[in-house]
Amino acid sequence: METLTERQAEVLNFIVSFAREHGFPPSIREIAADLKLCSSTVQQFVDVLIRKGKLEREPSQRRNLRLGAGLATHGIAGLGSRAHPILGSAPAGRPNLAQEDVEGMLWLDETVSRSKDSYILKIKGDSMIGAGILSGDLIVVRPQKAPDFNSVVVAQTEDGEVTVKYLRKDANGPFLEAANPAYSPIRSPFQVVGRVVSVIRRL
Numbered sequence: 001m002e003t004l005t006e007r008q009a010e011v012l013n014f015i016v017s018f019a020r021e022h023g024f025p026p027s028i029r030e031i032a033a034d035l036k037l038c039s040s041t042v043q044q045f046v047d048v049l050i051r052k053g054k055l056e057r058e059p060s061q062r063r064n065l066r067l068g069a070g071l072a073t074h075g076i077a078g079l080g081s082r083a084h085p086i087l088g089s090a091p092a093g094r095p096n097l098a099q100e101d102v103e104g105m106l107w108l109d110e111t112v113s114r115s116k117d118s119y120i121l122k123i124k125g126d127s128m129i130g131a132g133i134l135s136g137d138l139i140v141v142r143p144q145k146a147p148d149f150n151s152v153v154v155a156q157t158e159d160g161e162v163t164v165k166y167l168r169k170d171a172n173g174p175f176l177e178a179a180n181p182a183y184s185p186i187r188s189p190f191q192v193v194g195r196v197v198s199v200i201r202r203l
Contacts, residue, residue: 004049004052004054007045008045008048008049008052008054010035011031011035011042011045011046011049012049012054012055014026014031014034014035015031015055015065016067018030018031018034024063024116025063025064025065025066026063026065027063028042028043028046031046046065050068053068054067054068055067055068056068084106084107084108084113084118084119084120084140085119085120086103086106086119086120086121086122086138087103087119087120087121088103088121088122089121089122089123089124106120106138106200108140108198108200112140112197112198113140113142113197113198115142115143117142117143118140118141118142118143118197119140119141119143119194120138120139120140120141120200121138121139121141121154121164122136122137122138122139123135123136123137123138123139123164124136126180126182127164127165127178127179127180127182127183128152128164128165128178128179128180129179129180130178130179130180131152131166131179132199133152133164133179133196133199134201136201136202137199137200137201138199138200138201138202139154139164139196139198139199139200140196140197140198140199140200141154141194141195141196141197142194142195142197143193143194144192144193144194144195145191145192145193146192147167147169147174147192148167148192148195149167149168149169149174150166150167150168151166151167151195151196152164152165152166152167152195152196153165153166153167153176153192153193153194153195153196154192154193154194154195154196155167155176155186155190155191155192155193156190156191156193157186157188157189157190158188158189158190162193163176163186164196165177165178165186166178166179167192168185172187173187175187176190
């Protein structure tokens with residue numbers, strides 16, 4: 001790919017930094033305001049960066065800039081990726097309070113979860129081993145209160161405690177089911193707070 005001029009590099013660096021901080025790319029107006037340029041000049045820089053393969057444009061999205069394939073391959077995060085907060089541990093076993101203290105941030109490709117409100121929890125326990133979710137795994141959770149039966153959900157009991165289970169329904173109503181026969185279904189009152197959309201295992 002072609003090299004960049006100093007000004008082109010400045011525009012690209014701002015786009016990447018903005019995306020890392022906010023989880024989505026800046027608009028032309030936001031770039032112009034920060035770099036003290038007019039919007040038409042910024043548009044020209046963006047067009048050049050696209051032509052040089054540093055950026056790509058997604059025609060179906062309003063904030064439609066993302067890193068070119070070459071840059072993304074070399075690990076520059078921020079465009080086409082999103083920062084997900086790690087909020088602590090969620091037991092895959094008996095319910096136990098999940099502390100919503102941010103322990104860190106993990107950058108994941110936006111195809112893992114397009115929701116800007118998605119977050120990550122760390123699994124404790126073995127009640128979901130039959131679903132391939134093991135103790136120590138990280139789960140990506142999309143906030144969701146509407147029931148989505150037969151999916152793996154994060155649920156909160158009436159005591160404010162949190163657990164990860166299958167959401168099921170039978171003649172007696174909704175209940176939470178483990179993927180391990182050693183654990184009994186949970187039929188006490190609960191509320192679905194999110195759906196598990198991905199599992200991450202660090203080897």
